[in-house]
Amino acid sequence: MAPVSRMWRQLTSKYTIYHVFVFLLTFFSYAFFHATRKTFSNIKTTISSEWTPQFCNATEPCLRPEKIWMDRHLFDSSSDAEPFLGWLDSTFLISYAVGLYISGILGDRFDMRKVLSLGMCLSAVVVFVFGCLTEWVHLYSQPFYILLFVLNGLLQSTGWPCVVAIMGNWFGKSTRGFVLGAWSACASVGNIIGALLVSQVLDYGYEYAFLVTSAVLFAGGVVNFFALVPSPKEVGLPEPEDGDNEDDVSDTNDDDEDETGITPRTPLVQSDLDSPVTFTQTRPQAISFFQAVCLPGVIPYSLSYACLKLVNYSFFFWLPFYLHSQYGWKETVADEISIYYDVGGIIGGMIGGYLSDRMKKRAPTVVTMLLLALPALWGYSASPNNKTTNAVLMAVAGFFIGGPANLISSAISADLGRQDLIKGNSEALSTVTGIVDGTGSVGASIGQVVVPLLHKQLHLDWHWVFYFFMLMTLMTAVCILPLLVREVRSMKCFLNYQLRRQAAALVQDTHRTDRLNSVNS
């Protein structure tokens, strides 16, 4: 029982009730955002039949009464509606990418709780207008839908930079990889919540699917407004340790600290105790957008995330379709199997995060995973027509692609926004997260154009799509390469430093024993 109680003590000394609720609130905030997005992708079939008249031709008579079957003419047929639905997706992605840059900047300048709450509530209103109100008043108009999707993309983009920044405020670098890796499951959980809610109410009419998910999102915004504490400073708690200076601290939780007595931890603990006293509400000035871009690591990680999110989102959008067309599996089966990609991504994010926490360096873990993603992708493209094998290979691909993607978009973004260079002097977390994820979304929207181009326009084999994914994954790794070199070099230095210190301690010890011996003698 002793180790358990010690672990418990360690946990409670590190985490408070605030940490628990901040984790849950941000988790579900982003999950609800994703649930409304999932609603749209799950009602596509229904909504395209609501927009169109019943099919009829020379052999199949047009159905009557017209009011029930032929009344609506937004499109002539469901297949005509399909490109428009794709357009809506792209519109959303582009305005989401633009919005991320803006929301990130807003998050650092205004109270993140208010930005997030307002974003959630307004986005809920837009989703409600799109899915529910237009159906109630029978307003079916393409330009209006596009306009609503632009608005929705902008408003939904308030979510990610704010929630990651808030998590980054509460969870320090030494545990960030694991905690944020686990936390990244929020998107997948949101997809599941969305899919469940939709299937529960779709029979009442597709508008109720939008009503329910948007109402839940709105409620989440209200709860956040009254409950969320965006930074430990607000309740008089110290900010978590960050930067590289605590590198030699984290491991001192081991028992040898009792023996040596004085450890490098001591001053840090004292400063921790001091901070509530020096606690101020004056918020550090926010960093400018261009300053944030120029922070070390921001550009390489943004570019790499653009390549990686392209692959990741192409999987998200095209996997069910691929399974359907390549193996002829039913769409519901394909939907179910594609969940394993998400599962792999969550596990990959957690394990990768944990490893990078232990190493105190993110780039080596990420690059290793990305390089392993190449054979994983190749293996998946060569999967036999067997559901179990395919699911396993998919989970492996998700592990090595979704895992690093989760890491970069959450833990690494938070690291970059709270690095030593700006620590305590300015707010950059939300801006940096916005830049990384925004650039990633630009990549994802390019992927939305390229994948159908490769597959449909050029009539290339699916293998070429996978070669393209492999190339993009490799590009991701290449973008991080400079950082990898630097981090490995600093690790070497650090190791040398540690070795030298241990050697010095040894020398001291031998001196002391020598002295003792000489005194004794």
Add this chain to the structure above:
Amino acid sequence: MANPGRSFVTLCLFLVCCLWCSSLTRGQKENRLQSICQLSSCASPLADDGVVYSMCQDRPGLQVWGRCCVNITDNTHNFTIGLDLSGCNIKDEFFKESPLLPLTRLQKLVLDNNPGITVLSREDVAGLTDLNYISVPTHSNCSCPGGEEAWRQHIRTVNTTVCTDQTPTCTIYDGACPVTTSHCVEDGPGLFLCLCNEGYHGYKCLRQGTFPMSAFLAGLGSSTVIVAAILWVLQRRHVKTA
């Protein structure tokens, strides 16, 4: 709306308006019925050698009324069950406003000696499910509405084409209606309706049941308030403001 008396008066006024409107529309309907029985373009009264006339003579409770044969046994509604417009100089335009639509119980329809009729489509006789005898002028284009397959018998002579007994359209177009949500209903020669099944409603009968709106809003609203309150007590209450 603070004054209950005033709102009551408004309600009464509204109801009176509704009654007046409905009586007005009913009056229009009767006028139309009369006008189709007494078309000014008909040169002569109903000839006593036609099928409509003989039907009216043979069966009790029927009465000739202009060009119509009307069932007068039901004193609230008079059903026109026969209509003979032969020699009334009917043209194609006549059917534009679907004048036959109110005659839902029509059994026999005679349109002989009307060279102005070139096309008679099934939509012109939509909804006439009881129609079992139709006689149209013989033209190259003009045949019985709904085509040959809509009728059991055709008798084609030099001047007129007579069709009797509709074939059930729903058996011809079996499975045309989306089977789980709707069912087929006859709607006159060559026509059918797809009506929503029990429990289904809305456009294309896609909807089922009614969403428990008030329960949902009450549940979500109250739980939001409770959660927000609890979390405020646990969390934001401790926030120190400058």
